[in-house]
Each structure stands twice: as structure tokens, then as C-alpha cells.
Amino acid sequence: MISLPLLGIVALGFAAAALGGVAFGSLSYVLSLMQSTVFAIELLHSLLAGALLGVLAESLTKVVPLQLVIFLYSLASSVLVAELSRRRVPQDVAISLLSSLSAVLSVTSAWYLAYITPVGYSRAMAVVWGIALLVHPNDLAYLTLVALLTVVSILTFNLELKYVSFDPDLAYVSGLNTRAYYYLVYTLVALTLSATVKIYGVVVAGVLIATPSVISVYLLRSYRVGTAIAFSTMISLAGYSISYLTGAQVSLCMGVISLALLTTGTLIRWLDGRRPNS
Amino acid sequence: MEDVGKSVEFVDVYASYNDSYAAENVNLTLTSPFYALLLGPNGAGKTTLIKVLVGLLRPLRGYVRVYGRDPFRDRREVSKLLGYLPQPGTSRPSPFMTVRELVAVTLLSTRRPPRVVGRDVEEAVEEALRAMEIEGLSSRRLSELSGGQLQRALIASVIVRRPKLLVLDEPLASLDFDAKCDLAGTLYKLHKEYSVDVLMSTHEMASCIRYEPLVILLNRRVVAYGPASRVLTPDNLRRTYPTMSEVAGVMILGEDHAVRSAR
Numbered sequence: 001m002i003s004l005p006l007l008g009i010v011a012l013g014f015a016a017a018a019l020g021g022v023a024f025g026s027l028s029y030v031l032s033l034m035q036s037t038v039f040a041i042e043l044l045h046s047l048l049a050g051a052l053l054g055v056l057a058e059s060l061t062k063v064v065p066l067q068l069v070i071f072l073y074s075l076a077s078s079v080l081v082a083e084l085s086r087r088r089v090p091q092d093v094a095i096s097l098l099s100s101l102s103a104v105l106s107v108t109s110a111w112y113l114a115y116i117t118p119v120g121y122s123r124a125m126a127v128v129w130g131i132a133l134l135v136h137p138n139d140l141a142y143l144t145l146v147a148l149l150t151v152v153s154i155l156t157f158n159l160e161l162k163y164v165s166f167d168p169d170l171a172y173v174s175g176l177n178t179r180a181y182y183y184l185v186y187t188l189v190a191l192t193l194s195a196t197v198k199i200y201g202v203v204v205a206g207v208l209i210a211t212p213s214v215i216s217v218y219l220l221r222s223y224r225v226g227t228a229i230a231f232s233t234m235i236s237l238a239g240y241s242i243s244y245l246t247g248a249q250v251s252l253c254m255g256v257i258s259l260a261l262l263t264t265g266t267l268i269r270w271l272d273g274r275r276p277n278s
Numbered sequence: 279m280e281d282v283g284k285s286v287e288f289v290d291v292y293a294s295y296n297d298s299y300a301a302e303n304v305n306l307t308l309t310s311p312f313y314a315l316l317l318g319p320n321g322a323g324k325t326t327l328i329k330v331l332v333g334l335l336r337p338l339r340g341y342v343r344v345y346g347r348d349p350f351r352d353r354r355e356v357s358k359l360l361g362y363l364p365q366p367g368t369s370r371p372s373p374f375m376t377v378r379e380l381v382a383v384t385l386l387s388t389r390r391p392p393r394v395v396g397r398d399v400e401e402a403v404e405e406a407l408r409a410m411e412i413e414g415l416s417s418r419r420l421s422e423l424s425g426g427q428l429q430r431a432l433i434a435s436v437i438v439r440r441p442k443l444l445v446l447d448e449p450l451a452s453l454d455f456d457a458k459c460d461l462a463g464t465l466y467k468l469h470k471e472y473s474v475d476v477l478m479s480t481h482e483m484a485s486c487i488r489y490e491p492l493v494i495l496l497n498r499r500v501v502a503y504g505p506a507s508r509v510l511t512p513d514n515l516r517r518t519y520p521t522m523s524e525v526a527g528v529m530i531l532g533e534d535h536a537v538r539s540a541r
Binding site: 032033035156157159160162163165166167169170171172173174175176217223 | 332333334353354357358360362363364368369370371372373374375379380382383384386387388391392393395419420439
């Protein structure tokens, strides 16, 4: 028999899993659309650095929220890469620069956290792996707002984002403010990461922001935002359910499901390619 | 569009991507109506001039006017006046976008958000696809198109806005000869029937020459410009293409450039 308080905790967890799935699904669609592999690499580094800096700031000040630091650091690093690239610094150089900076900040923050407080390091690790079984109602409210904003923005500007991804110069000459669209994506990514990292953890946030759309393209040849959202929500909810039932880490369950779907897709495509007249 | 100037002007334009000038001291006035070819060897500054004209690259010196408008200061107005086609291969033909969406979003780009595909847009898209004879491809994804089909889809996306000026950067590249002639003919038809001014850079002229284009010979500077019959002289060609071959009274510039030499 599940007690009422426990039921509330579980309901909060499932709601967070569903909302996170929606936000990640729509963003993974945009990143797939923009073929931003290098951006995703930079994103993972900045996500880790932002999260560890956030825990450090929270521990030191007691007032600066983790979410704010993650949002600001993710946004600042994406904007910095974009602006350096605009100023004729090769994109791979800009990304390497920011990734190195993020790596230094991650290690330094983790070391300092362990140094200043006995529980600092374990708090940092909780953010890396996620604490999805314990969702605070405030975190859920923030996630709801972010998920709504992300989906509405992407559905509203879907056509423009497709055009900017197809050819930014052409879109600019046609009259679109291409820079504004890139910044919109960076902002949505930073917001989503800030709203989900505490719940999902850095590891799974990195996986979920990239894979759902890839899986929907690979398995179903679907290029729709709805399919990416469906896959993302499914991975998220299934991961949460398995974690709840087995007691395994949520990030581990979600990672395993993503891996299984991608492996199945690869296998199907490979077998399809081996068939004569395929 | 009210109060539109009559010409496209380059005044003392110097432009560069790196440290050295890709185009220097370019002075040129193209008075409407025109069907013009920008010819020159690789590195002559054709793409640079086009990027300056459409507002993608600021000139280091001098200025450009598109029917009296500055492409940087008056970007919104200029974007309504011109249609631009980048060099083939620079776009990423995405599986996420269909031909119909490409044409629709190009039309909607000059409007303010939210950009909704309404009935007027649908009709304009249909008409543009018909004009380019690709109605059957409207639901096709861009990644599924051949090079020639993609060029047609891009041109449909440009003409749907009924621009005053079409600027095309090597639109004939990577097409076979029939497709080149076909496309050059279509562009000429647009010029004649819809009074669209056309400026295209190209390495080949055989497919366009029957339309008696205005020719601009460029090698960082404008070597000569005027009607093809007057500009394409052995002397001008030698100055434009210093490394070309001359054998037995014939100058050979490339696969389809052969001009009877004066010698």
C-alpha cells in the first residue's frame, strides 16, 4: 500500500519526467534540424561546468539558485561561440576554447566543493547523476513554464528555423533576422537545461537533448517535432518507471533505453541495407 | 513599390574577405531593364561583389545602391526588392523541409511574425511552382531533389516574392548542358515576361549567349561591360583571363568558351 505523501512524490516525479520529455523532445528536433553536432559537444561541457559552478555558488552564497547559474553559463558560452564565429574565429577553435574553459571550471569547482564542505562533493555528484525521485514543487512549476515556452516557441517559429538551418545567408537576405533565431535556440536550450539538470542530472540531460529526434528520424524516418517529443517523453517516462520499480538510478534507466532504441534503429537500417533491391 | 530608383550601382567599391582585396575600384551602373552576366576567372571577385550587393558583406570602401537603396541601411526594403540565389552547394538541403515550405517561408520572410501559411500564400506558392514547372515536387523533401530540381525550387522561392531584381551566384554550375540552357531560358523568360532584372555570375556563357545579355567582365576590377557582341573581344578576354589558351586563331577559356582570335 502506497502512502499519500509517497504518492505525491511519485506523481511529482512522473509529471517532471513528462514535462522534461516534452522540452527535450522539441529541442532535440531543433538541434537535429540545425545539424549542430559541434554545438552539442560544446553544450555538454558548458552544462557540466554550469551545473558544478551552480552547486558551488549555491553552497557559498545560500541565495544564488543553481538554475540561474546553469542558465547564465549555458547561454553565455553559446553566445560567445556564436559571436567569436561571427568575428572570423573558426567555429572549431571557438568551441575548443569554450570547452577548455568549461573543463577548467568544472574541475576547479568540484575540487573546491570537496574542499569547503564535507557534503559539497556529494551534492555535485547528485547534480551530475540526477535526483529525479525527489522533485520539489517549485522545480516542477519552473519546468512546466519552461516546457510550455519551449514547445510554443518552436512550433511558432518552426518554418523560420528550418529556413535558417537550410541557408542562413539566404534567410538573412530574404529578410529574416537570423541572429535572433540562433539566440532564441540558445536561450531555450539554456532555459531547458536549467530547469531539468537538477531533476535529470547532467549525464541524462546531455543524452536527452540530442537523441530523441535522431531516434525518430532513424527508426520512423519522421522529421516532425511531434514525433521527437513523443520519443523523448516515452524515454523519459519509461526510464522513470523502471527506476521507480527497480530502484536503479533514473539517469541509468533513461540512458539504457536511449541506447537500446538507437541500437535497434541502427540494426534495422543495417539489415534493410543488406536486403537486395533495398 | 513606390519611388523605386532605376538602377543598380556600384560606386568605387573595394571589398575583401581576408587581407587582400577580392574586388577593387568597381564602378558599374546597370540600368533597368537588364539581363546581365558577370564573367571572370576564379578569384575574380564575382561572389564578393554579389555578397556586397545583397548586403552580406560590407564594402571596405565605396557603396552600393539597389534602385536607390542601401542594402545595409535599408535592409528590409532591399530584401523586398531582390531575390538572391547563393552558389550551389552552399545550402544544406535538409530532409526536414519540403519544396512547398521553402517557397512559402521565403514569401513570408518579409512579413512580421507570426508567419502563417494562409490561402494567399498557398496560391502564390502554387503559381511559383507552376512557373518553374515543379508543381509535382511540392511535397518532396529538399534532400530528395537533384541539383537541377533544387535550383528550380530555389528560383521558385525567389520569384514567389515577385522581386524587381534577381541576383544569382553561378546558378548554372553543376548542371548538364541541356539543364543550363533550360535554366538560362527560364531566367530570360522571367526577365521578359515579368520585367525582372537579372544579374548572374557564371563561368559559362554558351547557354545564355542567345539572349544577348549585358556582359560584365571582371578580374578584381571591371575590365569591360556592355552588350555581349561589343564586349567579348579577344583583347578584353585576354585582360580578363590572363591564363587562357590561344591556338590556331581560337581562344579557349573553358568547356564552352571559344572565341575566334584576332591573330
